[in-house]
Amino acid sequence: MHVVVIGAGEVGTSIAGSLAESHDVVVIDIDEDRAEQLKYELDVMTLAGDGTSLSTLRKAGVEGTDMVIASTDDDRTNLVACETAKTIADPFTIARTKSVEYLRTWEITKEAFGVDFMVCSDLLSAENIVRVVGLPAAVDVDPFAGGEIQMAEFEIMEDSPLAGQTVAEADRFESLTFAGIFRDDEMILPQGATEIRAGDRAVVIGSPTSVQGFASDLAPEKTPGEADEIVIIGGSEIGYHTARLLEARGLKPRLIEQDHARARYLAEELPNTLVMEHDATDTEFLAREHVDEADIVVAALDSDEKNLLVSVLAKRMGTDRVVAVVDSADYVPLFEEIGIDVAINPRKVTAEEITRFTHEGVAENISVLENDQAEVLELELSAECQLVGRPIEEAVADLDGDIVIGAIRRNGENVIPRGDTVLEVGDHIVVFVETAFVDELTSLA
Numbered sequence: 001m002h003v004v005v006i007g008a009g010e011v012g013t014s015i016a017g018s019l020a021e022s023h024d025v026v027v028i029d030i031d032e033d034r035a036e037q038l039k040y041e042l043d044v045m046t047l048a049g050d051g052t053s054l055s056t057l058r059k060a061g062v063e064g065t066d067m068v069i070a071s072t073d074d075d076r077t078n079l080v081a082c083e084t085a086k087t088i089a090d091p092f093t094i095a096r097t098k099s100v101e102y103l104r105t106w107e108i109t110k111e112a113f114g115v116d117f118m119v120c121s122d123l124l125s126a127e128n129i130v131r132v133v134g135l136p137a138a139v140d141v142d143p144f145a146g147g148e149i150q151m152a153e154f155e156i157m158e159d160s161p162l163a164g165q166t167v168a169e170a171d172r173f174e175s176l177t178f179a180g181i182f183r184d185d186e187m188i189l190p191q192g193a194t195e196i197r198a199g200d201r202a203v204v205i206g207s208p209t210s211v212q213g214f215a216s217d218l219a220p221e222k223t224p225g226e227a228d229e230i231v232i233i234g235g236s237e238i239g240y241h242t243a244r245l246l247e248a249r250g251l252k253p254r255l256i257e258q259d260h261a262r263a264r265y266l267a268e269e270l271p272n273t274l275v276m277e278h279d280a281t282d283t284e285f286l287a288r289e290h291v292d293e294a295d296i297v298v299a300a301l302d303s304d305e306k307n308l309l310v311s312v313l314a315k316r317m318g319t320d321r322v323v324a325v326v327d328s329a330d331y332v333p334l335f336e337e338i339g340i341d342v343a344i345n346p347r348k349v350t351a352e353e354i355t356r357f358t359h360e361g362v363a364e365n366i367s368v369l370e371n372d373q374a375e376v377l378e379l380e381l382s383a384e385c386q387l388v389g390r391p392i393e394e395a396v397a398d399l400d401g402d403i404v405i406g407a408i409r410r411n412g413e414n415v416i417p418r419g420d421t422v423l424e425v426g427d428h429i430v431v432f433v434e435t436a437f438v439d440e441l442t443s444l445a
Helices: 010-020 032-042 054-059 075-088 100-109 121-133 208-218 237-248 260-269 283-288 304-317 329-337 346-358 392-397 435-444
Strands: 002-006 024-029 045-048 067-070 092-097 117-120 138-144 149-155 176-183 186-188 201-206 230-233 254-257 274-277 296-299 321-325 342-344 365-369 374-380 403-410 413-415 428-434
Touching: 002 010, 002 075, 010 024, 010 032, 010 346, 024 032, 032 045, 054 075, 067 075, 067 346, 075 092, 092 346, 100 117, 100 121, 117 121, 117 346, 121 138, 121 237, 121 296, 121 321, 121 342, 121 346, 138 365, 138 374, 149 208, 149 403, 149 428, 176 208, 201 208, 201 374, 201 403, 201 428, 230 237, 230 304, 237 254, 237 260, 254 260, 260 274, 283 304, 296 304, 304 321, 304 329, 329 342, 329 346, 346 365, 374 435, 392 403, 428 435
Parallel strands: 002 024, 002 067, 024 045, 067 092, 092 117, 230 254, 230 296, 254 274, 296 321, 321 342
Antiparallel strands: 138 149, 149 201, 176 186, 176 201, 176 403, 365 374, 374 428, 403 413, 403 428
């Protein structure tokens, strides 16, 4: 495809990097220096200019393009860029927004703003937080096959009952597959004799029940229930949607918001959430409200610095688990290094969702792991697929890259993948694969 990406920030750069190997990509950015820098970083065509300008879009070749992705930090810029592109051509348009209101308007007709697909970063981030909150020790969770299969990545702590066990000893769930282990900078395809070590990040794929069971083995008695304390610090849009989604699961979180008007609004909109109006950096207040006894604290304030501060305070007070929203990808390693359990980067989540959508037609779903070292893909096998009609062990042996088939969805039922399982036309397979091999794998499906 010929793809025009508008905005060369973290989201646009990530998307352009993912698409550059297989597609003709042009990146537009208002900052001339950034456009020039990206030209050499990603080996893509770049153009300095206003992505909402008709003349700039024409210079980028939008009249002959297949797809326009508007990914700047400004919602209205992205919507205007898509609408402008539609006035002179008919590309498939994707817009990134933070506002759920724009998303709700678009969902009414799926034609509003000249946008064919809209990605709301605040809502996506909240959904990601809620999935992670539901699985103790998980640092990443994604649904596949309409939610009937889950991929989850877990950090193995020193006190985990599984640390020191082999994969064969830890694998007690029939419908669960150990797909990969990340150890330092190494990616390992686990065998039965592979030892699970403290500090590892283990990726498992299976039914939601089996993944939940594995999570409970990792962190016994830490799965959130109705009686558990979940505290959300910050009534931002991400904080609000996190509380709303938790309410939908029957949970009753507490939310701390300093601004009077915002706190009042949230109290009216969230009937099952206790909204407290106070400064969340006040340690006396946090102690008085027994935040140290919370099972999970979600830091969702409006700046990375504030989220870092309240996350550290919560950890020092003794909170079991802290999930923090980190807007800058550069800060994610810092949060993790100081002991914050999960850092959710809205820009990464958004870029991943847009990249996933650009793979539609080849991959049904996609999840990117560990700074793009590996991906988990959902593929529907066609009659022409070279994997069909062959046992998994034989089909995988012929492939050059590291690959693990973690789950199979066949005729509405989960099929446990074994070496002698023969793949069939129409199977939905969920595959763990090294990123460098993704294009070759998808070409076979």
